[in-house]
Amino acid sequence: MDAASDAELVARCRAGDQAAWEALVDRYSRYVHAIVSRVYHLESHDAEDAFQDVFTRVFERLDTLRDGSALRPWIAQTARNCAVDALRRSGREVPVGEVPDAPDEGLARLDEAMTVHAALDRLSPDCHEILDRFFCRDESYRTIGSELELPAGTIASRIARCLTRLRDALEPGRKQQATTSGEKVEERR
Amino acid sequence: MTPEEQIAELMRELPAPPVGWIEAAKELPTVRRELDTILERIERDERFRELVVADLEATLRAEGVEPTPVVVAHLRRHIAP
Numbered sequence: 001m002d003a004a005s006d007a008e009l010v011a012r013c014r015a016g017d018q019a020a021w022e023a024l025v026d027r028y029s030r031y032v033h034a035i036v037s038r039v040y041h042l043e044s045h046d047a048e049d050a051f052q053d054v055f056t057r058v059f060e061r062l063d064t065l066r067d068g069s070a071l072r073p074w075i076a077q078t079a080r081n082c083a084v085d086a087l088r089r090s091g092r093e094v095p096v097g098e099v100p101d102a103p104d105e106g107l108a109r110l111d112e113a114m115t116v117h118a119a120l121d122r123l124s125p126d127c128h129e130i131l132d133r134f135f136c137r138d139e140s141y142r143t144i145g146s147e148l149e150l151p152a153g154t155i156a157s158r159i160a161r162c163l164t165r166l167r168d169a170l171e172p173g174r175k176q177q178a179t180t181s182g183e184k185v186e187e188r189r
Numbered sequence: 190m191t192p193e194e195q196i197a198e199l200m201r202e203l204p205a206p207p208v209g210w211i212e213a214a215k216e217l218p219t220v221r222r223e224l225d226t227i228l229e230r231i232e233r234d235e236r237f238r239e240l241v242v243a244d245l246e247a248t249l250r251a252e253g254v255e256p257t258p259v260v261v262a263h264l265r266r267h268i269a270p
Contacts, residue, residue: 018218025214033206048210049266055214056263059221113202120200135200163193170196 003121007068014062024071025055030136031072031114032079039106040083050086054079072114076107119169127162134159213262220260227254228267242268 004012004023012020029051036042036050057078065074120128130148133139134155145152190198205211227249231238240248245264249256 016218021218022215025211029206029211029214030203033210034203038202048207051206051210052213052262052266055217059217109199110202113199116196116199117203131200135197136204138201138204160193163196166196167192171192 005069006071010062010065010068010071013059021059024058028072028075030117031110032075034110034113035076035079035107036083036086039110040080040087042083042086046086046090049089050079050082053082053085057082072111076111080107116166116170119166122169123162123165127165130155130158131162131166216257217263220257220263223254223260224263224267227252227264231268238268 004020006027009020009024009027013024032051032054033047036054037047040050042050054075058075065071120131123131130144133144133147139147141152141155144150144155150158227241231241237248241264245261245268246256249260249264254260
């Protein structure tokens with residue numbers, strides 16, 4: 001992951017830096033995906049169209065963003081607009097339960113999640129990988145063990161240890177405390 | 190709920206989109222120039238537009254443009270009714 005700030009990424013993208021654009025996509029792809037598919041409940045095909053529309057608009061209109069550090073809220077607003085456009089294009093009756101009655105609430109939650117992912121990016125590659133596989137990709141101990149060539153018996157303890165590091169990264173200065181996180185990660189086998 | 194469990198829940202809020210979606214978005218700057226040329230021609234040349242709608246991949250090849258999935262997907266979105 002590129003450690004540059006959003007403002008730096010935006011400046012580099014404006015200068016035509018392809019690597020910066022790829023880093024921007026990497027940084028925000030989960031966020032945009034979550035907005036269109038989880039907040040606005042778009043189904044696969046519409047979600048993909050909206051997802052690509054978001055990045056197309058971001059790419060085409062990046063010069064209009066006055067403050068590069070405001071990239072995240074700008075992308076969020078762009079994603080909301082694209083999701084609403086996709087709902088209209090689909091022309092289908094949208095069941096009441098699918099209409100986001102509190103998109104701001106959903107977005108606030110995603111913003112918290114983005115903060116966690118930003119901290120995840122600051123961890124060691126090993127910790128990043130195992131936490132991403134277990135929590136984000138929902139892989140089993142067996143799959144993780146096989147892919148990373150780790151004994152299955154060590155995976156729970158490694159996940160617990162990496163979670164503690166992630167917590168510390170989110171709360172710098174927090175004193176180490178005994179945790180019970182091992183109980184949680186023991187649930188999936 | 191422990192802090193670690195809260196963090197784990199937040200991580201689950203952002204699952205990764207399919208790899209193909211991400212790759213298509215990353216290729217956007219590269220394909221954009223070719224797309225602009227083709228889209229401009231679609232706008233001003235009705236016959237060309239008909240050819241594109243009838244057989245997008247073959248028309249692109251005839252124009253010397255490789256119809257990669259990304260190019261095709263972007264163009265289909267632009268010419269969709």
